Amino acid sequence: MNGATIKGTTLTQVALKQVALALSLLLIIAVGACQPARVLTVLAAASLTESFDEIIETYRAEHPGVEVRVSYGSSATLAAQVASGAPADVFASANESTMASLAKAGLDVTPEVLTTNTLQIAVPPGNPGNVTELADFADEDRTIALCAVEVPCGKAAATLSERLGITPKPDTYEVDVKATLRKVELGEVDAALVYRTDVTSARGRVEGLPTPGAEQAVNTYLIAKLPDTADAGEAERFVAYVLSPEGQAVLRSYGFGGS
Template identity: 50%
Template sequence: MNTIRRTMTVTLVATLALFTAGCGDDSKSDTSSAGGSSSTSSGSVSGTITVFAAASLTESFTDLGKKFEAANPGVKVTFSFGPSSGLAEQITQGAPADVFASASAKNMTQVTDAGDAADPKTFAKNVMEIAVPPTNPAKVTGVNDLAKSSVKVALCQSEVPCGAVAAQVFKNAGITVKPVTEEADVKAVLSKVTLGEVDAGMVYVTDVKSAGDKVAGVQIPDDVNASTSYPIATLKSSKNAAAAQAFMNFVLSPTGTSVLTAAGFQAP
């Protein structure tokens, strides 16, 4: 009888030990599974997206792209920067892209009217500033100086947002400016100034800031200056709609706003 009792006790202890060990394994398995699920959830987007963005967004969007990739390790963002008018035309002609960020509501409308995007959101605003070489050889002190025949001025082409906004500034100031060169986008205008090929260029405040000590800025009074709004939208032809929407949301987020504000953009 004692032998039977001892055998039952040993069996019971062994069974309890196995049960306890099994519970421990289940607990570890659940924790691991939850962690994996959480990780998958936070990195729910993956693949590559192509963002068509206005040239004036080059520095800020490059920064945002890196931050977005860091927050979403499975995603790679590639950019195509250029004049909004040209990018809009490429999109309507079928160029593959996932997101469009324009420096003009007009160019975004061109894309939405063609049925290539819908429901754009405005995320920033920009105003003009005169960029001059650091030594300011032509002694430009205000927008009226750009009307002088002795001052070599670079402008964006009229169909490009920075060209259209500059034209509005000149209209507000009541002056006529005859440029020595008209460039494809605002970065090309800035380059003419940094290379010393012109005395002044009409660019955005953000471009003067991004150029650092390569140029000096001449501010334009608020009652003369003009602005442009920046809308963003995902494209209907996107092959990675989830990541495209996630990037757009990131631009519209507090992080996106912080990066854009630091670059000199204004709230819309």
């Protein structure tokens, strides 16, 4: 016997269909559990690495349906990627002119002030090059690293040097502030000019020296939702969280000035 029938369909066939339906539902649930409901892509200046890592970790915990993916690098490089159509939802720049380049490229952005930062002299532990002030950066007998002039930390270094009447003689120009700091951490240079936040984040791998006049070259960081975002609402929520008292407290803990 093939089993009882219900209008031409055996009970066995009905049972198999029910099992298949149940398995399909379980598969849908499993896939949904493995894949976040939304993905948010953030591009941020290299100097924000440690602070944004902490902010994003907390944001993920408070928004379990959102996966935040972040890429750090030179603000100028990231801005060029955005202008070229790279998919992203939020951009955080280390200065105002880099963010303004997006508007010049025809993108409709409305940035908000994120925080501020200033430069500081960084030397290897023990200061083997006996660097004491920014004027020592003009000494050809010392090995010096600076950020490339095209990126925000390099522009700030050039501004500060000009205002203090100093002509640095760097041995290397690096692509961003983290690469510049790394030269100090590896002991490859006697000194570098980086952000004070990077000295803080290095946690003893470098020493920071007093840098009189640093307040003459303050970098204002900006953050903006990008016009081609795939999820404007989530992008706005993330920006709001970074600008909230909780987000600003994290930035200040790394030495940023607060917005």
